[in-house]
Amino acid sequence: MNNKIDENTVRKVAKLSRLALADNEIHEFTAQLSAVLEYIEKLKELNTDAVEPLAHCLPVKNVFRPDEVRDSLGTDKALANAPQRDENHFIVPKILDEVSA
């Protein structure tokens, strides 16, 4: 089968998405994603010369809200489900200093 996507691309996409995939999964998803892309290819057969590009799937526009303050959750509620927290913060594993090589 002529794959639409190769394993290296899948590895890269997985990395960008912070997904740790095993080799067999990479293999499996490469085939699946290729099938999806192949299917999408079919759409190319349609002539879309006279069709405007679609920016949104609903025929809706200009949905605004007024600039009025609504109650926020407050610190305690906001942090209630945090896997890790201190008094007022979410806590995450130390972010490596960008400057350090």
Next chain:
Amino acid sequence: MTKEFVVKKLVFNKLAKIMSDIKYKVIVGLEIHVQLCTKTKMFCGCALSFAQQPNSRVCPVCLGMPGSLPVMNKQAVEFSILAAMALNLEIARFTKWDRKNYYYPDLPKNYQISQYDLPISNKGYIEIPLESGQTKKIRITRAHLEEDAGKNTHTSGDYSQVDLNRAGTPLLEIVTEPDMNSAEEVRALAIELQRIVRYLGVSEADMQKGHMRFEPNINLAITKDGIEYRTPIVEVKNLNSFRTIERSIIYETQRQLDEFIETGKTLKMGNKSTRGWDDDKQMTVLQREKEEAHDYRYFPDPDLVPVVWTDEDLERIRKNLVELPIEKRKRFIDNFGLSSYDAGVLTDEKSLSDFFDEAVSAGGDPKRVCNLITQTGLKIANEKGCKVNELGFDAKALAQLAKMVEEGTIGASSANIVLAEMAATGQTPDAIAQAKNLIQKNDTAEIEAAVEAVFAENEQAVDDAKNNPKKAQKALGFLMGQAMRKTKGQGNPKLISQILNQKLGI
């Protein structure tokens, strides 16, 4: 000569030779983030915050909870359009939202809502004043709206703290063309932009609070032996003071020149680098970024619908445009004959320029009003920590005071005393001048009598003034002082001087 010295000298000569046939020009473009001064965030009703308790101003939308739905803040969208209009940008009739995907703990959704291929506006320019008195047009590529991220604090421990109060704050991102060619020009643009957004009332533009953040892209065009080279582009991240913007450009100019001389490295695809400003060391430092970091995989945000503008919408927003600082500055110079410096001082803040305009409309002579404001008004306002229009007197009273000076009712220096008193008591300039005995005597007969009395008492000085060219100037000054004294300091100096000269026959 030691061997080492010879080598050093050789290197020096070589360097000097290289330097002598090198010409270079710095090229700078800017990416600027301006925080809009709405009451609430871009896509939810949480109030904007500064220095609030961490994570107190958050809700399911800005926390990126599943099932929450962002809805556009109309005010934020209109503020951004107004700013775009003031920057001479073409407003897109159709604009949409995209997701910019990346992983960082300050971004709870793992994407930032931003605009990719259909921003709110394209192709404009900003006109900036230069010290020479000239102006320069800097082209603007585009301006788009997006949401800010939260804030990470890197503690000394084994973890980082995340505060999401700032997440979702509306930001206007402005991208300029690389049209600036000196640190001065970049600084001028930064300051002019700050003035513009403040005039429009779309941002407080408080640098200390991070309301304006600058990211200059800097490189050099170097001409050596008739060939032009470009050095690799450096982007300096997140500068939030005018001083650091200026210094980082000066530093990068020298660093890139040195690097070119040493390595000959030139601009290529993919050799752009990112640096940060180290304020302690006063230098830029290289920031390592993962290669994939810029693969943002933008795609249209299905949660948000597009914005489509009609002529009526845009006309309604356009009504909120005001005369921009640079236009005002030109008008003050052209119509009122103010100096470029004075016009700059008066137009720095809209409230001050409006106050000045009002006083002039009320009949105050522009130069007199300007002097009163710049010599005394601003000083008192500074001491009190308020604005000139908040000093407790209105523009009409200021105009009245300027008129009194113009008509010779009070002297120019007395006017400053009166102004200070107006600020302290709110009384009319006339009442204050009366009470403080500052009304000038304009009675010719009275002044003539005073001058004659002075002449009678100071015959030597009169003689010197008339007949001794060496001492004439000094004698005249002395007689002038004596005559002022005779009138208890209330004689109109112009009138006294006139009468003195007349009577001396000079």
